[in-house]
Amino acid sequence: MDFLFITQQTLSATIGVNTIIFALAAIGLNMHFGYTGLLNFGQAGFLAIGAYSVAVPVVSFGIPLWIAFLIGIFNSIIFALLLGIPTLRLRADYLAIVTIAAAEIVRQIARSATFNEWLGGSDGITGKFGKEFFDLNPFKSGLDTPILRFNANDLWVVIVGWSLVAVITFVMWIMVNSPWGRLMRAIREDEDAVRSLGKNVYLYKMQSLIIGGVIGSIGGFVYALSRQSVQPDNYGTALTFFAYTVLILGGAARVFSPVVGAMIFWFLIVFIEQILRQGVSNNLIPDWLIGVNQVGQIRFMLMGLGLMALMIFRPQGIFGDKKELALDAKA
């Protein structure tokens, strides 16, 4: 087995582009679910809106990329308002149902034949819409060391992406430790109690939905730019639930959980995959047990097993406090 190669692949994935995308998606969810108690099952919709908002204006309308970013932020705010206005006055489970449906509506619209001309149908959009971004790349060649390896474009995405994650995490940290953050956590515990103290709960829940959604759509920007393409089926419900996995892995309502959770998530997926691949190709794992083509599925099975074990033995996640988790909100 080539352990150096396994290490290189695994470490590169641990701090790679996918980790950044999932960290951003989960930071947004942490705002929604961790701090405000909003059960948003449509985070993929916010990522999709972010991704399409950078691709469509540039490719289909020739608008500069920088303006496309602003359009993306604007669109995700509109999406949050559309979701929130009818549902935030209702009980939490309604939001869950509506958000999961809304995210699917976004995906179905994106892949519909009607808008094929602009949104590219089920094939999505592929093109050099990130040119203006990659033109700024100061790295002429990629990074190629025994333990880390990125091509030039990925290296640029990774550096900009992690800077974004750092800034957003820092701002989140200040916000959740402010009286505003306290109010959000109070809403998570009991809305009616917060109302009785003269606070406009609806307004604050809307703020949470918008902030978490905008952060998710920034994850969508990274998703689209890093691949130079947008495909509707990448933004299905699985993306939302992986983001939840990342959040719960780290521990909800902790500022660093989404970041560390995303790193662990991608570390495990790539590590398991590489071990299996090497094992199969070096005949350490017999063919009748696992074939080369099965590795992709089996890594998710093993991942699922590992997550089950985590939930049983450390339900509060990496950063969570087991005592706090035991204090059920409605005890």
Next chain:
Amino acid sequence: MQKPKSADVDFASTTSPTPGSAKSDPILVADKIVRQFGGLTAVNVDHLEIQRGSITALIGPNGAGKTTFFNLLTGYDSPNSGTWSFNGRELNGIPPHKVARLGMVRTFQLTKALYRLTVIENMALGARNQKGESVLRSVFPWIWRAQEAEIRARAIEILRKFKLLEKQDDFAAALSGGQRKLLEMARALMVEPEMIMLDEPMAGVNPALKQSLLEHIKELRTEGKTVLFVEHDMDMVHEISDWVIVMAQGAVIAEGTPASVMGNEEVIAAYLGAHHNDDLSASQEGA
């Protein structure tokens, strides 16, 4: 009728002990409030006034509509018809948070301590007009830090009075049921209300705590605040209230001083159920 500065024996002795009687200086006035759930009329209050600066108890058997009436007054539920006003301001259609801002703050029968917030955080949340609660200003701690320190200082003062100071850094969930009741009342005081509405403040509170809770409620009257509370504990009603309002089957059936109300035959009938159909329909028609 004379105008007493604060509620005291004068108010109780000069007010007519009949359902819906006029008070000399009412802070809260309700008129023809009806709330129906399908075919059931949960609340049907013809007229009710609450004297400013008094401690008024709202009693009645289970299912009399006391909590529903509380919910209606505080905006947590809307009546099918009726009007009510606080300090002369109509409250129809005003959402709960605005009712609280106008100075009428309530607590809940099932205590709503915010469990995964610490005791001091629960308290600080109650303060009004917090700069740091604005989403934009929250990012700049130097804008709100001084105000936050003042709020915490005030919270600590109140916690000391309520003997919760040593618990200030514990999660609210770690408190006993009685302590949570105390915390909820202390938190309501952080809003600096003119009128405080307590829904069963004594339920689940042990006798030792009960006595100190009674003292706190009396102190509120001394400070000029109005207290309206729902309670089943008759000893407490007797001990601290200036005035008692009795509800049964959604309607106010009696009003008066604690002593007069407890001797009232209709009240006894409502509680014990003796000829209650006859008596209630008679009283409702008479009211």
